[in-house]
Amino acid sequence: MKKYLATSVLVILLSFFWNCISFKSGSLFPSENQVESIHLCKKIDDSDGLLKPLDIQSEFTFKDDRVICFIRLKDIATKIDLRWKWYSPDKKLVRDTGNVIVSQGDRYLAAATAYDRLQLNPENIAEGKWTVVIFMNDKFIGKKLFQIFPSSPQL
Amino acid sequence: MNSLRSFIVVFFFFLFISAGLNASKMGLMNQASTKEETLISLKGEYLAYSYDFNQIYGENVEFKFSSYSVSCRHIKMDITPRIFYAYGDVIIEKGDEKLNGDEFLFDPKAKKGTLVSYGEKIEIKEVENDKKEIPWQKNDALNELTLAKIQKSLIYFACQTIHITTDFDVYGYNVTLFIEGLESVGFKKLRLSGGINQRRNGISLNRIWYTKSQGLIGRVSYFYEKEKKVNSLTQLHYEERSVLKNYSGLKRQVDVMSSTTINLKNDLNLGLTGNYNSSSLWNTLFWLNKNWSKKFSTQVNFSYNKPINLKGEAWFGLQSTIDTGKFGNVSFSGKYEIQNQMLTNFSYGNTFLKKINFRLSSSYSQIKIGESPDYSKIFSGGVNLSYDSRIFNVSTDYFLNYDLFGDQLLSQPQLRLGFNPFQFYGGLISASIYNIFIYNNMKKGGIEEDSYSNNTVLTLSTQPIFLQKGFSLNYNFSLEQFVEKEGRNFTTGGFIFKANKSIVKGISVQGLYSFQSRRKTKDWLIEGTTSQDLSAVLKVNPSERLNGWISFSYDPKNSQWRQSFADISVGIIRNWKLHSLVHYDFLLRKINNVDLYLIRDAGRFQLRFIWRSLSKQFLIELVPR
Numbered sequence: 001m002k003k004y005l006a007t008s009v010l011v012i013l014l015s016f017f018w019n020c021i022s023f024k025s026g027s028l029f030p031s032e033n034q035v036e037s038i039h040l041c042k043k044i045d046d047s048d049g050l051l052k053p054l055d056i057q058s059e060f061t062f063k064d065d066r067v068i069c070f071i072r073l074k075d076i077a078t079k080i081d082l083r084w085k086w087y088s089p090d091k092k093l094v095r096d097t098g099n100v101i102v103s104q105g106d107r108y109l110a111a112a113t114a115y116d117r118l119q120l121n122p123e124n125i126a127e128g129k130w131t132v133v134i135f136m137n138d139k140f141i142g143k144k145l146f147q148i149f150p151s152s153p154q155l
Numbered sequence: 156m157n158s159l160r161s162f163i164v165v166f167f168f169f170l171f172i173s174a175g176l177n178a179s180k181m182g183l184m185n186q187a188s189t190k191e192e193t194l195i196s197l198k199g200e201y202l203a204y205s206y207d208f209n210q211i212y213g214e215n216v217e218f219k220f221s222s223y224s225v226s227c228r229h230i231k232m233d234i235t236p237r238i239f240y241a242y243g244d245v246i247i248e249k250g251d252e253k254l255n256g257d258e259f260l261f262d263p264k265a266k267k268g269t270l271v272s273y274g275e276k277i278e279i280k281e282v283e284n285d286k287k288e289i290p291w292q293k294n295d296a297l298n299e300l301t302l303a304k305i306q307k308s309l310i311y312f313a314c315q316t317i318h319i320t321t322d323f324d325v326y327g328y329n330v331t332l333f334i335e336g337l338e339s340v341g342f343k344k345l346r347l348s349g350g351i352n353q354r355r356n357g358i359s360l361n362r363i364w365y366t367k368s369q370g371l372i373g374r375v376s377y378f379y380e381k382e383k384k385v386n387s388l389t390q391l392h393y394e395e396r397s398v399l400k401n402y403s404g405l406k407r408q409v410d411v412m413s414s415t416t417i418n419l420k421n422d423l424n425l426g427l428t429g430n431y432n433s434s435s436l437w438n439t440l441f442w443l444n445k446n447w448s449k450k451f452s453t454q455v456n457f458s459y460n461k462p463i464n465l466k467g468e469a470w471f472g473l474q475s476t477i478d479t480g481k482f483g484n485v486s487f488s489g490k491y492e493i494q495n496q497m498l499t500n501f502s503y504g505n506t507f508l509k510k511i512n513f514r515l516s517s518s519y520s521q522i523k524i525g526e527s528p529d530y531s532k533i534f535s536g537g538v539n540l541s542y543d544s545r546i547f548n549v550s551t552d553y554f555l556n557y558d559l560f561g562d563q564l565l566s567q568p569q570l571r572l573g574f575n576p577f578q579f580y581g582g583l584i585s586a587s588i589y590n591i592f593i594y595n596n597m598k599k600g601g602i603e604e605d606s607y608s609n610n611t612v613l614t615l616s617t618q619p620i621f622l623q624k625g626f627s628l629n630y631n632f633s634l635e636q637f638v639e640k641e642g643r644n645f646t647t648g649g650f651i652f653k654a655n656k657s658i659v660k661g662i663s664v665q666g667l668y669s670f671q672s673r674r675k676t677k678d679w680l681i682e683g684t685t686s687q688d689l690s691a692v693l694k695v696n697p698s699e700r701l702n703g704w705i706s707f708s709y710d711p712k713n714s715q716w717r718q719s720f721a722d723i724s725v726g727i728i729r730n731w732k733l734h735s736l737v738h739y740d741f742l743l744r745k746i747n748n749v750d751l752y753l754i755r756d757a758g759r760f761q762l763r764f765i766w767r768s769l770s771k772q773f774l775i776e777l778v779p780r
Contacts, residue, residue, distance in 0.1 A: 028201050028313045028314070028331065029201065030201045030214060030302055031201065031214050034301075034303065035301060037301065074303070087273070087276070087277050091276050092276045093274070093275050133257070139228055139244055140242055140243050140244075140273065141229075142242075143258070143273075
């Protein structure tokens with residue numbers, strides 16, 4: 001039995017080495033300033049050093065005071081600024097934060113959090129499907145879609 | 156020590172087998188991929204492919220889309236649902252034509268795409284997309300796809316060139332393999348998606364394995380598919396047992412299984428299946444299916460079945476179903492065997508006035524009794540009429556079974572009446588009652604016998620009653636009375652009392668007391684049994700990482716502890732978790748069984764290391780999900 005097992009292992013190993021293994025070239029690394037997550041939420045927990053989103057959801061009503069778009073970044077090694085743009089259901093820009101500096105790039109940050117909020121005022125906020133997009137150093141990095149209902153979505 | 160050594164040998168053997176098969180596959184793949192048409196080629200500064208999730212993430216990527224060259228800062232692809240998404244400084248060029256945008260959602264197979272820009276308003280441009288528009292929100296499903304998620308995979312690859320074929324196989328060039336985040340060996344070229352869910356046209360070696368009980372095992376399959384036309388799979392399974400020590404059975408066994416379906420037209424298809432076993436056992440089935448309309452279909456078939464040491468049987472069959480709408484559904488099937496055996500079945504069903512259901516069925520079978528010249532001939536039929544209302548349901552059945560060979564006739568009318576659960580005290584208490592009456596009449600030769608029985612069931616239950624916040628009680632009661640002609644009567648009753656108490660967030664305790672009694676009466680004799688059970692369950696779920704419960708069972712009647720079960724799951728690191736099941740028997744005063752699982756959730760599969768104390772087994776399982 002051991003003979004069969006040893007032969008099988010040898011054959012498989014030989015085929016393995018001859019067919020596919022190569023000695024790897026230089027390692028590849030992703031770029032810094034990675035987006036870890038983007039969430040829509042109602043509240044922010046600021047009790048710790050890094051902010052945390054609370055009540056994460058994608059449906060809101062006018063009973064909610066605001067919609068918060070929260071972003072968490074990691075491996076920040078350069079200067080970065082963020083910009084949020086909020087679009088109404090008819091695809092028009094309603095709010096633009098302009099560039100907000102998050103890191104001066106003078107030191108490495110393992111993680112960073114930031115957010116922007118849209119006040120839900122029925123007089124100037126329409127119900128329907130909204131879009132919020134985030135730019136980092138003027139480059140698009142992500143978007144979230146959310147729905148605004150006049151009252152509770154279950155009703 | 157021996158078991159540890161066995162484990163190490165088995166584990167590495169498993170790893171090498173997998174890797175070796177991948178390697179040998181890859182040799183074939185090198186040729187296969189060149190033959191296969193490339194759907195999309197990605198070149199980037201950094202590309203990562205997660206085997207767990209069949210997803211790609213890339214940075215500073217260039218690729219061809221239709222006749223356009225596309226460049227972007229990031230790319231995300233979810234291969235299984237076919238979502239392809241480029242974003243960040245997207246530039247699409249063809250000759251002098253140049254389009255800029257922030258995100259580009261595309262379908263490389265249909266060659267259509269949607270380019271979106273976020274300026275003063277959202278602008279959407281269709282690229283090579285005169286067909287149906289891709290919903291531009293579709294990429295929302297990719298929000299969860301991040302580099303962090305890919306890097307947390309059990310297996311992922313990093314490289315700078317990836318090819319995706321028209322069969323959605325993913326090939327990487329000069330790839331580095333990462334196992335549990337640790338950089339491992341490199342490959343010149345590898346079929347990254349070499350996976351569990353994909354099947355390609357051609358021959359594949361599925362398995363070569365050795366077990367102490369089955370010997371050397373090999374499985375080869377041949378698959379052929381022509382989209383919407385032909386689908387064929389043939390599998391060959393071989394077991395070589397002559398290598399086993401002290402084995403007295405057959406030295407080897409071959410099983411061949413084949414199944415082919417051909418769609419001749421939209422409404423006409425045929426199929427052929429065949430199975431062969433080297434112990435002289437085989438069968439085959441040919442069928443032709445015709446859909447005359449959406450409501451009328453017919454199938455003709457021929458099958459041959461050759462059992463071991465018995466004469467083969469050749470059957471011709473015809474079956475048809477007709478949906479006549481308000482006149483009901485009719486189905487008929489008939490089979491004839493050349494040794495004068497036959498099976499027929501007819502059924503009719505309809506619903507009248509939305510609530511009255513009528514079902515009629517009859518069947519006739521004429522089957523040979525072993526090797527004798529006699530046939531068993533049985534005619535059976537049934538009629539069912541039922542009525543469902545909001546308050547009650549009533550159903551009457553008549554069943555007839557006529558054994559022509561044994562000259563035996565059984566007729567059995569039944570009447571069922573039930574009240575749907577109704578609530579009172581504002582929904583606090585719910586009650587239901589159900590009754591079934593069965594009459595049997597048996598005629599055999601000149602003898603006629605009849606019998607009847609009646610069974611009544613009453614149940615009462617309460618909704619949870621909250622005595623204080625986090626503390627609730629509920630109660631179930633049931634009573635059953637069974638009577639029959641012979642005078643044997645059974646009365647069964649019992650109740651279950653449940654209490655729930657939440658101690659702190661994530662920790663709760665549940666207590667349960669049940670009492671069941673069964674009494675049998677016949678004439679002056681009364682006999683019966685009672686049983687009681689008291690049990691408690693402590694549930695612990697303080698966080699996502701810790702989840703478990705422990706239960707104790709006690710018999711108050713005999714003042715005896717019975718058994719205890721515990722089920723605990725603890726998240727360790729990354730996506731590894733330890734799960735254990737323990738059973739303690741108080742009567743035997745020993746731990747009866749311990750199951751320990753070390754589980755790695757890895758997207759489309761799960762890796763499990765299992766220890767079972769009862770069978771003293773250590774198992775490694777790779778389970779597709």
